[in-house]
Amino acid sequence: MQDSCNYYQILGVSSTATQQEIKKAYRRLVRRYHPDLHPDNPDATDRFKVICEAYQVLSDGVKRRQYDEEFQPQPNQSKTESMTAQDFYVRAVSKALAKNYQGAVEDCNQAISLNPRFVEAYVERGAGCYKLGNARETLQDCNRALRINPQFAPAYYYQGRARYRLGYTQAAIDAYTQAIAYSPNHAKAYYQRGLAHKDLKEFAGAIADLKQAAQLLREQGDKTGYQLVQETLRTLKHTPGKRGVFTKGNPLAYLxxxxxxxxxxxxxxxxxxxxxxxxxxxxxxxxxxxxxxxxxxxxxxxxxxxxxxxxxxxxxxxxxxxxxxxxxxxxxxxxxxxxxxxxxxxxxxxxxxxxxxxxxxxxxxxxxxxxxxxxxxxxxxxxxxxxxxxxxxxxxxxxxxxxxxxxxxxxxxxxxxxxxxxxxxxxxxxxxxxxxxxxxx
Structure with missing residues (x-):
C-alpha cells in the first residue's frame, strides 16, 4: 500500500477532510486539469486515472478507513526505500498536477530505475520534459516506451507533440495517426492532428479531424473541450484561401x-x-x-x-x-x-x-x-x-x-x-x- 497521504495530496486536501471537501476538491481538479481545457496542455489520461483512483477511495467511507488503517508512518528515508516503482509513479503524477515538473521527472527516474520496463513512467517523464521545454528528451522517452510496448497510444501522442514543437509537422501527423490507430477514441490526438493539417494547409484533413474530435468529446461528456473544438472548427471553415471570395483579385473584398x-x-x-x-x-x-x-x-x-x-x-x-x-x-x-x-x-x-x-x-x-x-x-x-x-x-x-x-x-x-x-x-x-x-x- 502506498503512503496514504499521496491520495490526499493528489486531491489537495488534508487527511481529516470531510466528504464534502473531498468532493469539492475533486471537482475543482477536474475543471482545472482536464486535458482539453487548454490547447497547449499534454494529454492527461494518466493524471485523471490517478485523480479518479484517489477520489474513489477517499469518497468511500469503508475504503478510506481501510486505506488509512493500512498506512504505517515511517521515517522519510525508510519510507522512500520501501516505495515501489508504482509509488514513485503516483507521486510523480501528483507533482505534475501541482506543476512541479522537475520533481515529477525525478520521481519517474526512481520508478524507471526500479522497473526499467515501466512504460507509463517513461511517458510521464517525457511529458514532464515537454513542459520543461526539452522536446528532444520527450522524443527519447517516447521511443524507449514504444520499444517496450509498440502499441502504447499515449507514447505516440507525446511523440507527436514533441515533433510538432521541433518543427517536424508531417512527422507529428504520422505520430498522431499511430496514436489514433491504437486508441480510436483519442479525441486530443484528432484535435492536434487537425491543427497540424491546418499548418500544412491541408484544410480538408484538418476539418475532418476536428469534426471527429468534437464528436468524441461530445460523447465523452466534455462540454468545455467540445466547445473549444467547435470554435476552432468554425474559424477554420472560414479560413481565407479556402474560398474564392477573399482574393487579391478583388481588393475591396480582400480588405x-x-x-x-x-x-x-x-x-x-x-x-x-x-x-x-x-x-x-x-x-x-x-x-x-x-x-x-x-x-x-x-x-x-x-x-x-x-x-x-x-x-x-x-x-x-x-x-x-x-x-x-x-x-x-x-x-x-x-x-x-x-x-x-x-x-x-x-x-x-x-x-x-x-x-x-x-x-x-x-x-x-x-x-x-x-x-x-x-x-x-x-x-x-x-x-x-x-x-x-x-x-x-x-x-x-x-x-x-x-x-x-x-x-x-x-x-x-x-x-x-x-x-x-x-x-x-x-x-x-x-x-x-x-x-x-x-x-x-
Whole structure:
C-alpha cells in the first residue's frame, strides 16, 4: 500500500477532510486539469486515472478507513526505500498536477530505475520534459516506451507533440495517426492532428479531424473541450484561401475580409485570452495572420494617438508623425523579442505568429488608451480599475501567445513574458520622453 497521504495530496486536501471537501476538491481538479481545457496542455489520461483512483477511495467511507488503517508512518528515508516503482509513479503524477515538473521527472527516474520496463513512467517523464521545454528528451522517452510496448497510444501522442514543437509537422501527423490507430477514441490526438493539417494547409484533413474530435468529446461528456473544438472548427471553415471570395483579385473584398478577420479575432480572444487566442490564429494563413497583427497594432496606435491628443492636449504639444512612430514601438519590440526567444530556444514558429502575438497583446491596451482620452470625465477609481484589468489581460494574452503560438514552454514563457513587458515598456517610455524633449525645443 502506498503512503496514504499521496491520495490526499493528489486531491489537495488534508487527511481529516470531510466528504464534502473531498468532493469539492475533486471537482475543482477536474475543471482545472482536464486535458482539453487548454490547447497547449499534454494529454492527461494518466493524471485523471490517478485523480479518479484517489477520489474513489477517499469518497468511500469503508475504503478510506481501510486505506488509512493500512498506512504505517515511517521515517522519510525508510519510507522512500520501501516505495515501489508504482509509488514513485503516483507521486510523480501528483507533482505534475501541482506543476512541479522537475520533481515529477525525478520521481519517474526512481520508478524507471526500479522497473526499467515501466512504460507509463517513461511517458510521464517525457511529458514532464515537454513542459520543461526539452522536446528532444520527450522524443527519447517516447521511443524507449514504444520499444517496450509498440502499441502504447499515449507514447505516440507525446511523440507527436514533441515533433510538432521541433518543427517536424508531417512527422507529428504520422505520430498522431499511430496514436489514433491504437486508441480510436483519442479525441486530443484528432484535435492536434487537425491543427497540424491546418499548418500544412491541408484544410480538408484538418476539418475532418476536428469534426471527429468534437464528436468524441461530445460523447465523452466534455462540454468545455467540445466547445473549444467547435470554435476552432468554425474559424477554420472560414479560413481565407479556402474560398474564392477573399482574393487579391478583388481588393475591396480582400480588405473587407481582413477587417472581418481582425474584428473576429478581437471578439474571440479579448474576453478569453487563454482559450480564444489559438483558434483565432489557427483560422488564418501566415500572410493574413501577419496582416491582422499589423492591423491590431494600428488600432492600438490610433487609440494611443487619440488618447494623447484628447487627454493630454493641455500638457503635450507634439506633431502627429512622431507620436504615431512611438505608438508602434511596443509592437515592434514585442514581435522582435518573441522571434528572438523562439530562435534561442529553437522552437518552431513564424514571423507571422510573432506579428499576431504582438498585435493581440496590445489590443487590451487599446481600451486603456481610450480611457486615457476621457479620463478627465471619469472618477479616478474607475481609471484605476480599468488600468488593472487591462494590465492583467495584456499579460495573460502575452503568456497565452508565447505558449500557444510561439510554442515556448511554460517555464520559458514565465521568464520571457515579464522581460518582454519590461523591455517594451521601458523603450516606449524612453522614446516618448525623448519625443517630448525634442518637441520642447
Amino acid at each position: 473587407m475580409g481582413l477587417l472581418g478577420d481582425t474584428f473576429f479575432t478581437i471578439k474571440s480572444f479579448l474576453l478569453n485570452p487563454m482559450g480564444g487566442l489559438l483558434p483565432s490564429f489557427a483560422r488564418l494563413d501566415s500572410q493574413r495572420a501577419m496582416v491582422v497583427g499589423l492591423l491590431l497594432a494600428a488600432i492600438f496606435d490610433a487609440f494611443f494617438v487619440w488618447g494623447i491628443y484628447t487627454g493630454w492636449r493641455d500638457l503635450v504639444s507634439v506633431s502627429l508623425v512622431p507620436l504615431i512612430g512611438v505608438g508602434m514601438i511596443p509592437f515592434i519590440i514585442l514581435a522582435a523579442m518573441s522571434a528572438i526567444a523562439r530562435l534561442i530556444r529553437r522552437h518552431p514558429g513564424s514571423l507571422a505568429g510573432d506579428s499576431f502575438l504582438a498585435g493581440a497583446t496590445l489590443t487590451p491596451l487599446s481600451i486603456l488608451a481610450i480611457a486615457n482620452g476621457i479620463s478627465s470625465y471619469m472618477p479616478s477609481q474607475l481609471m484605476v480599475i480599468i488600468t488593472v484589468f487591462t494590465a492583467c489581460y495584456t499579460v495573460l494574452t502575452l503568456y497565452s501567445g508565447c505558449t500557444q503560438i510561439a510554442n515556448l514552454s511554460e517555464k520559458t514563457a514565465a521568464l520571457v513574458v515579464p522581460v518582454m513587458v519590461l523591455v517594451s515598456g521601458w523603450i516606449s517610455y524612453w522614446a516618448f520622453t525623448a519625443m517630448l524633449g525634442m518637441a520642447s525645443f
